[in-house]
Amino acid sequence: MTDGDAFAAPARFPSARPSPPHGAPSPAAGNMEPRWSPRGPLRLPRCSACLLLLLGTAGFFLSYAVEVDVKDASNATCLYAHWMMRFLIKYETNSSDYKNATLSLSSNVTHDGSICGNDTQAALLAVQFGEGHSWSVNFTKTNETYQADFITFTYNTNDTAVFPDAKRKGPITIVVKDTMHPVQLNNVFVCHNTDSVEAENVTQFFWNLTLQAFVQNGTIGKKESRCDADTPTSAPTVLPTVANVTTASTTTLSPVPTTAPKPVENPDTGNYSLKSENETCLLASVGLQLNVSRDKPLLININPKTTSADGTCGNTAATLRLNDGNSRFIDFTFVVKNASANVRRFYLKEVNVTLLNHVNGSVILSADNNNFSKWDASLGSSYMCRKEQTLEINEVLQIHTFNLRIQPFLVKENKFSTAQECSLDDDTILIPIVVGAALAGLIVIIVIAYIIGRRKSYAGYQTL
Missing domain, CATH: 2.40.160.110 (Porin)
Incomplete structure (x- = not known):
């Protein structure tokens, strides 16, 4: 779905x-x-x-x-x-x-x-x-x-x-x-x-x-x-919630061929920013996907075309709040650590997610995790991770991120600063792995060829 x-x-x-x-x-x-x-x-x-x-x-x-x-x-x-x-x-x-x-x-x-x-x-x-x-x-x-x-x-x-x-x-x-x-x-x-x-x-x-x-x-x-959302021609309907979207009908009128469910595509990347006193203070570029696990997993892509950004900027803490226009709200809170040291760094500390039923405003799901230590980078730089990452909010909710780049502090000229990449994007570690695998494969081939050659040489002689 x-x-x-x-x-x-x-x-x-x-x-x-x-x-x-x-x-x-x-x-x-x-x-x-x-x-x-x-x-x-x-x-x-x-x-x-x-x-x-x-x-x-x-x-x-x-x-x-x-x-x-x-x-x-x-x-x-x-x-x-x-x-x-x-x-x-x-x-x-x-x-x-x-x-x-x-x-x-x-x-x-x-x-x-x-x-x-x-x-x-x-x-x-x-x-x-x-x-x-x-x-x-x-x-x-x-x-x-x-x-x-x-x-x-x-x-x-x-x-x-x-x-x-x-x-x-x-x-x-x-x-x-x-x-x-x-x-x-x-x-x-x-x-x-x-x-x-x-x-x-x-x-x-x-x-x-x-x-x-x-x-x-x-x-x-x-x-x-x-209002714009109330179309006069549409009859009132009760839309499914997270609790019941996986419930299937038990009545079958005719045989239906079994088809594999269509996989959910990766979300589009959205660009978001916050301003303080007419100066950009936070930049974010990310594709977001919610994974709600109730009975069966429900994947929800956040559409950047309908998503608005709000929040607060500060010297040691910043919060980016996203409202996707479909009663879903996501808060990312960043803090600065080692504030008294010469080398200061920021990281993602807390994520809050609220999903609402648009019909009656009831809370379908509210989850938060304030014990993260993710997306760590030097203050004044940005953090980047192109590969998919997963944030575990609680036992029923995960957030998958794609093409992430974030800078919550010290943004200059409305541009990202030099990025510190995540380990998933670091391809340099693959070079020794590939070389080692190639050498191991070459050794195996030489050993196999040697064994086959010895067997052929023995086949030309008969025991007296």
Whole structure:
């Protein structure tokens, strides 16, 4: 089975948050609180809201669908939304390691701060849940359309159920700008497929979305504007997951000739880079293939044409995060060792992989290995290995790499530095092996010829 059979491409979902007041500073990522409030200048008098919670399940984790119906002063609906969401958060532990935490909506969701909006003020959809977590998205309008502007997400690491050993305590706020396609007024925006938004070690997942901002006359529109991934002509389907893709049908209508399975070709090589202050700080060129072993092996090639790169650069640590556009996320973390020595080297220390079901956003597989010592090279150079390599993530997941070249530190002029090649690419060791084998074969031939010659010489004499 190919990778396209197992997972489908996610849709893009509007990311939004109100713009700061004129002249106000932007919030710094990770601050306890943003420096400007998204609610103050947008507050409308006598605006009430109604919140309904619909219990549902999604994969491994209990998840809640949220329905928010915001009313204006006349008790007419002015903002409506129904959706599901989940968060994957990478955080630092007390032992200075990093872990992934999954945060889902709980049953105690509130809607404080949700606002209708009007021609001059943005609409705001805001929810609070769990132990001090909150999420909001704002919408602006023109004469004919509306669209989202910013998403604000605050998670509280004091929530020991989600972050049992977090090194940093307290609320952490991130802001993401991701402009959606404008939607016609009176239209409902619908997107059943999964969307993902990444920023500051947080990936936000959304699915089963229905919303309408600036509802007119209190009546939800009947015409839908669908996201790109939701084709109106296709019937809803439940795509296979890793757990069931190997299950075969037991019903046979007619004999089918047995054919060998088509081998999966090697993946295409993708080129990825990260920038810091408009300067390239990380370069990577690699073909990636996931090997999931459940019942039968499932090989998934990562398509570089749909894969985007994100991450962080630093003096002693760097992370490359790849999102292949099909609900698969791979993080490679590199560190510098011997930081105080004259000769400094870098190596691959940690790999994290998350596979999601695009239909409901549930986690199909989440695996990590933070004890690697791979891809070792001198700082300021690059590491290269053309031959296939295998990274053992855990007992059910491997990553195969092809045509690898990586430089996570000290990139100059947007080019790879001199490469240090892996032992698999070193052909010099083959020369003595080939020469030795040839000499051994020559000796064997001489011995065999000598034995045959002696036997022929004895055959000309008879015993008296």
